[in-house]
Amino acid sequence: MALILIVDDDAAMRDALGEAARDLGHEVALAASGAQALDLLAARAVDAALLDLRMPGMDGIEVLRRIRALPEPPPVAVLTAHATADNTIEAMRLGAFDHLTKPIGREALARVLTGMLAARTAPLAPRQAPEADALIGSSEAMRAVQRAIGMLTDSQATVLISGETGTGKELVARAIHAHGQRGGQPFVPVNCAAIPAELLESELFGHVRGAFTGAVAERMGAFRDAGQGTLFLDEIGDMDLAMQAKILRALQERVVTPVGGKPVAVDVRVIAATHRDLQQRVREGAFREDLFYRLHVVPIHLPALRERLADIVPLAEYFLARAGGAKQLAPQAAARLLGHDWPGNVRELKNAMERAAVLARGGVVNAADFDFIGQTTPASGQTIDWPDEDLPSATARLEEMLIRRALAKSANNRAEAARLLGIHRQLLYTKMRRYGLDASEERTQGVGEADVPADRAE
Numbered sequence: 001m002a003l004i005l006i007v008d009d010d011a012a013m014r015d016a017l018g019e020a021a022r023d024l025g026h027e028v029a030l031a032a033s034g035a036q037a038l039d040l041l042a043a044r045a046v047d048a049a050l051l052d053l054r055m056p057g058m059d060g061i062e063v064l065r066r067i068r069a070l071p072e073p074p075p076v077a078v079l080t081a082h083a084t085a086d087n088t089i090e091a092m093r094l095g096a097f098d099h100l101t102k103p104i105g106r107e108a109l110a111r112v113l114t115g116m117l118a119a120r121t122a123p124l125a126p127r128q129a130p131e132a133d134a135l136i137g138s139s140e141a142m143r144a145v146q147r148a149i150g151m152l153t154d155s156q157a158t159v160l161i162s163g164e165t166g167t168g169k170e171l172v173a174r175a176i177h178a179h180g181q182r183g184g185q186p187f188v189p190v191n192c193a194a195i196p197a198e199l200l201e202s203e204l205f206g207h208v209r210g211a212f213t214g215a216v217a218e219r220m221g222a223f224r225d226a227g228q229g230t231l232f233l234d235e236i237g238d239m240d241l242a243m244q245a246k247i248l249r250a251l252q253e254r255v256v257t258p259v260g261g262k263p264v265a266v267d268v269r270v271i272a273a274t275h276r277d278l279q280q281r282v283r284e285g286a287f288r289e290d291l292f293y294r295l296h297v298v299p300i301h302l303p304a305l306r307e308r309l310a311d312i313v314p315l316a317e318y319f320l321a322r323a324g325g326a327k328q329l330a331p332q333a334a335a336r337l338l339g340h341d342w343p344g345n346v347r348e349l350k351n352a353m354e355r356a357a358v359l360a361r362g363g364v365v366n367a368a369d370f371d372f373i374g375q376t377t378p379a380s381g382q383t384i385d386w387p388d389e390d391l392p393s394a395t396a397r398l399e400e401m402l403i404r405r406a407l408a409k410s411a412n413n414r415a416e417a418a419r420l421l422g423i424h425r426q427l428l429y430t431k432m433r434r435y436g437l438d439a440s441e442e443r444t445q446g447v448g449e450a451d452v453p454a455d456r457a458e
Contacts, residue, residue: 092150
């Protein structure tokens, strides 16, 4: 039996979590505020804590910071009904064991409590991290990326980011750099596919004056330009084998040799990215196996936009706000966006929103403003042509279409569809019954779901 501290200003959620923890065989201590939780921790030792992020007065991030500063802090899992990239990354950076979205299923609660009790963590010295660009998205796929970024802040490990073109690999690399110990140092990106092979060595390692025709001055090269910061090698899967061997040596020995010069020691963190399947490239003999494993220390995969349906509209609204000021996205326009497959991913969506902001007249972006993109859903192949209607009706149609598309993409696997939508599985069943879809699969009660108001649960 372990003592679990549950901190939440919502009495129904607090009691539901407490009951579930007791059912799992644990003793429970309840706190309705951050201050009350810290007072309780001063009086007795707890084995693990579940901490709400959004509370009046002292918020969960500040409570987490103070808990982690204790001489023997318990492991803490933070909870929120409104996950964002910033609070996920910050919570993981401060040493949270995990970052969970309410409502929490009993299996998930049991899993996180078991993990926390098995891995008591040591205190982390809180430190300030500079701001990174926002990574918009609350789908489970993106939250996994955000958690990974937070957990990498105290690591110097090499990171390999994979994902289709346009998914935001450089954005993730910049976030890892900005939140890490080298955040105050340079971030130097190099697109390995955009530089001719005969020039890439000089671009990366530099050259001395007179090393070749045209070398009229010494060049430091990207490895040394990055200093003690981060070198981002984008599209490393397109690098030729000869250059791969030199990169491997630089990573292993932390030494680079300028063209025509002598070896120079470097102290730089390397983050690499590729849209290619490097393991397949290794099998084909086009990529060195030893370099693959040297890069693949910490892999992060960025999902395609069509695999994170729950993030399309929030991303669109974010790009629209940046491009078009106060313009709003009409429900029919949102449906048009959800019906497109986005082969260019986030980059294509950003460009589409900038174009629509220019084309739209008035304060609303309508479906017709996206006539330049595809209009059919892969699930049905039917063109979306909804008439003008009131907002609740349009929103309901949009939600039903999104659920149907997620079910089609997941071959009717409810758990996978819920993951694509970024919602709890039981909430998916509720919405399926609302729209007359088949939700006959046995339900699993989520902790606190029945007692939590809909606006908090969703």
